[in-house]
Amino acid sequence: MSIDERPISTPLPFVRGWLRDPVGVGLPFPSSSATARRLARAAVDAAIPGTGPVLELGAGTGAVTEALIECRRAVEGIVAVERDVELCRALERRFPGLQVLHGDALDIGTVLSKAxxxxxxxxxxxxxMRAIPSDAAGRCYSEAFEAMPxxxxxxxxxxxxxxxxxPEVTGPTFEATFIGREWRNFPPMGIWRYRLAG
Ligand SMILES: C[S@@+](CC[C@H](N)C(=O)[O-])C[C@H]1O[C@@H](n2cnc3c(N)ncnc32)[C@H](O)[C@@H]1O
Structure with missing residues (x-):
């Protein structure tokens, strides 16, 4: 299915997801296309070729998924993890062939091994991540790094x-690099790249 044939994304599934879980979803609308494109470019630039799919945590209705596909990532080369079952169904409808894992991304090691x-x-x-206790956030990142070379x-x-x-809270396990702020988003969105320290 080409991008033009894909079902049009409507804001409703996202708004409903936010009404179900305002803290977990964060905002009542998805990332802007400008933000999504910047994120996708940053992800593709940092990807290690030939080591597996792109893993998207908290995919929502797929703003970033769409931008990854625009960056020539095949839909089969993306795995989306989402906790809200209705958003999972919305992702599957919007992106036939996308592997959608319904689960808690804070427990990403288990989610990946089950899949x-x-x-x-x-x-x-x-x-x-700002709404997530730092020990759970740090554990999630450690498990995500274990899944990468x-x-x-x-x-x-x-x-x-x-x-x-x-890193000042979780300890010096990770290095955070500020990539930039996307102003064509409400609110403006900061983009960060993390690597394992040292
Ligand atoms: C800020 S929204 C981002 C949605 C989308 N990626 C975007 O940029 O428009 C956060 C998403 O993460 C999901 N989420 C929050 N906590 C989660 C968790 N522990 N595991 C998996 N998904 C989670 C929410 O359901 C929501 O879809």
Whole structure:
């Protein structure tokens, strides 16, 4: 199915998801296409070729998924993890062939091993890390790095000013690099790249 044939995305599934879980979904609307494209480019730039699919955590209704496909990532080369079952169904309808894993991305090691997925080439996360206790966020990142070869990266977005998973709080396990702020988003969105320290 080409991008033109894909079902048009409507805001309703996202708004309904937000009404069900305002803290977990964060905002009542998805990332802007400008933000999604920047995230997708950052993910594709950081991906380690030939080491598995792109892993998207907290895919929502697929704004970033769509941008990854625009960056010439085949839909079969993306795995989306989403906790809200209705958003999972919306993703499956919008992107036939996409592997959608319904589960808690904070427990990503278990989610991946249940799906039989041993390796991914990069992680892009829309999880609302500021609303997540730092020990759970740090554990999630550690498990995500275990699924990547050395040199793997996590691309994370947030509307705060500080790193969304703050190495000053979690300890010096991760290095956070600020990539930039996308102003064509409400609210403006900061984009960060994480790698394992040292
Ligand atoms: C800020 S929205 C981002 C949605 C989409 N990626 C975008 O950019 O428009 C956060 C998404 O993460 C999902 N989410 C929150 N906590 C989660 C968790 N622990 N496991 C999996 N998904 C989660 C929410 O249901 C929501 O779809």
């Amino acid at each position: 039989g997925l041993a390796s991914v080439c990069v992680v892009v996360s829309g999880l609302p 050395p040199g793997g990266a996590i691309i994370q977005y947030t509307y705060g000013l500080r790193p969304p998973v703050d």
